Amino acid sequence: MSTHTSVRGTTFLITGDTADVVAGTEGFYAEDTRHLSRWEFSTGDALRVLSAVRDRQSTSVILSPATPRNQDAAYSVFRDQALGSGSLVEEVRVRNHLAVPVAVTVEFRFAADFADQFELRGTGQFERPGRHTTIVRESGEVLLAYERDDYRKWTVLRSSVPAAYAGEQLSWTLDLPPHGEVPLRLEVLAGEGQRVPVSGEQPARVADVARRARLDVEEFVEGVDVPAHGWPELRAAVTAGLADLADLRVPAPGQPDLRIPGAGVPWFLTLFGRDSLITSMSALPYRPELAGATLRALAAVQGRVVDPARIEEPGKIAHEVRQGELSRFGQTPYGRYYGTVDATPLFLVLLGGHRRVAGDGMAIELESAARAAVDWMFHHGGLDEHGYLVYRTDGPGLVHQCWKDSARSICFADGELAEGPIAVCEAQGYAYEALISTAELAREVWRDPAYADRLTDRAARLRADFEQDFWLRGQDFVALALDGRRRQVDALASNAGHVLWSGILPDGRAQQVGKRLTEPRFFSGWGVRTLAEGQVPFHPVSYHNGGVWPHDTAIAVAGLARAGLTTEATHLAEGLVAAAGHQPGNRLPEVMAGYARAETPYPVRYPHSASPQAWAAAAPLLIATSLA
Known part of the structure; x- marks a missing residue:
């Protein structure tokens, strides 16, 4: 049934x-x-x-x-x-x-x-x-x-x-x-x-x-002018995604007037740092109010103290906020949980993006929150001590604090599991873009050129170090992470698409990585596999070690487009849009199996996939923007 x-x-x-x-x-x-x-x-x-x-x-x-x-x-x-x-x-x-x-x-x-x-x-x-x-x-x-x-x-x-x-x-x-x-x-x-x-x-x-529900959705969807490039299948996926985002708006904890993107059904209908931020970023050109609400909601629960029980630290952006019984009584750490290495830089990236779309107001309002987030990246986040954003793997709650947060997701090509402190590749890209974006705010909005210069210089050093330490020589690719012994975690993973999206790699390296993401080992025909086929830990029906996530593929599309690989970006986008066309109502699920399109003439849903899910709903919007 x-x-x-x-x-x-x-x-x-x-x-x-x-x-x-x-x-x-x-x-x-x-x-x-x-x-x-x-x-x-x-x-x-x-x-x-x-x-x-x-x-x-x-x-x-x-x-x-x-x-x-x-x-x-x-x-x-x-x-x-x-x-x-x-x-x-x-x-x-x-x-x-x-x-x-x-x-x-x-x-x-x-x-x-x-x-x-x-x-x-x-x-x-x-x-x-x-x-x-x-x-x-x-x-x-x-x-x-x-x-x-x-x-x-x-x-x-x-x-x-x-x-x-x-x-x-x-x-x-x-x-x-x-x-x-x-x-x-x-x-x-x-x-x-x-x-x-x-x-x-x-x-x-x-x-x-x-009727009330229908009007609420129609008000959110109508009047949004998303470029569909004469591509009716993309238009259908965009419309479906917007309707899902309308339904997934939830009141911010303690601020019921703010409606933010809840991460997804059934288990994630609440404020999620990374999910709400990436969703808001994807929808930013069309529904900037989502970004504004998300930024305010996350600033309100930004870390204030050092609390190891929930991995809270001053300036850190929360991973999730829960209101259920088990969270209320401390039987899980998720009442207000900070186990995420990437929400803090993504908060800064979204703040800079919101300013470019909607003006200086939010950047002025949240200046102190932004400065606290930067301080976290330098101090508790690891930029000062380790040179990179890092996370431990022995804290409460999640083992991994990047978007691939399942226990076996950060691994070597031979299947060995990485141990912390871990510097995952995409978090460094986010940090780079956060430093560049915040430097722009400091220079143009806060009128603090000395602070802007400090951030710009640190971003340049991070970029140079990243190319030196993460580049897999002979693979034309970037390492998934550096482990606690500074070894390159050499699994070929889709996280590289996020690296391209951030701009941390020089153009030549970025194009090499982008072309590899379109190879059959990665591209299933429906989307980019989270782990390239042929490696020991690859499994086509794995949450993070071989499945295809629509938001991950959309970010890869954006990354390829940024690297100037428009033809390759369009090729990936065509696969994902085709996958949407096979779904009821053109709704992309959270994750699909990594079977090749030649093997299954329809996309196969991962058995525990959330649907509707905010990242997946926003993926067609990001594609439309990236190919505009």
Whole structure:
């Protein structure tokens, strides 16, 4: 059975084919918490799906009793669902097909486990000593709650017609007139704290909730003039990506008026430093407000102290901010977690880019945050001590603090795992561009030429050192990283595309690297593999050691274009755009398998791929800009 996902900000719904929530990670979620772990419709008869139509805003499923071929069903059921911010609304219509009255009992079985998303991701076993309660209110509404100290989550179930309640089941007996139908409306509300919605209000209507969602998306998408170069397939991918970005906007932690790109469904609908920054950068020419909101949100949670438990350091930009139970009580380090080496330079790169698009205002507002970020790069980040941005691999949370953050992703060509402190190649490119970009701000906005000269000089030294230390002689390529013993981590990896994007390599070297990225070992025909085929650790269905990430390929396209390899950049872009055309709604997934296009005439999705996902949604925008 397949699953289907819809999203509105920090609220999302995963259902099966029948629009039920019955198994696995299916559920109705809000703010990192599952508010319904079961939502199962029944009439007492075995039902089959006649039709299922889903768009971004709503789901419509038609069901009927599974009768034998020579027997017509007595009735049909029409289920319509829509997702609001913190709410799920459903309308059920049962239609009688007979010339006599029919009574049909309709039931919804429900449960709310209030599970934290880290439990459901399978990242460990966690103790949750809170208390579950169920209260049936006077109006017939059901209030489900979970409390642990001052932490409280609740789910309210309400209906247009009072239900009979028994255990974890709501039921109604509907008297259907001959050839007539009876409607029923339900609403599920999710929230936290002591204040719950007042009792007795009528459920919202599916059409109204879907209309509000549709208008919100249309307002975000319409009026955005993205060059598609007479390329209708790219135009379709851009439009799909913009719609996904509209749905993935989430309120910034502590700043609900700021809507920032959440990283993706199902596990990443929150502020993510690297993800939100790269997404905002890709969308910057078209939706600069995303960049402005992201910059403000990250500046608000910028590191202030040294806290090894969450790898916080003064000036450092956060990796992620969480609000679920396990984060709230310190059972994971991710409540406010700083395990990222690259978000800080990317923050500075985005700030400089935003200034070029939207003027000096943000650069003036965030000057102190920018200077603190630069200080972090020199001191805690490692530029002073190591000559490069580095991260340790023995801290809490993630082993690797670059975009390839899985435990086996930074490795040698023979499969040996790299040990820290690690200087990964793309982080040095980001640092180079951050220094150049911030020097421009210092010189032209902050009127501090001495500071600008200091940053420019350090950028030049970093560029020279990088070419000397990272260049793989005889490979015409750059090392994936330097390990803790300053050895070149010699796996041929797609991180090199990010290096080209940053401009840290001289033109001749950049063109050599760019041409290698288009070779069959790297380019699957759909996109750039994260690890070139033929190396010991390569696996085509690996998250970071052989899969194809759309955002990674789009960055490679931008890097090749920057290096003057327009033909090669277009070749990569054509593969990724073709992959989008094979996806429902032209939506690129987070990651695809690294099988060759000649082997699979359609792109194969990685089994745990997030979708929709912000990087992937923004990838067509970056391609359109890069090839303009």
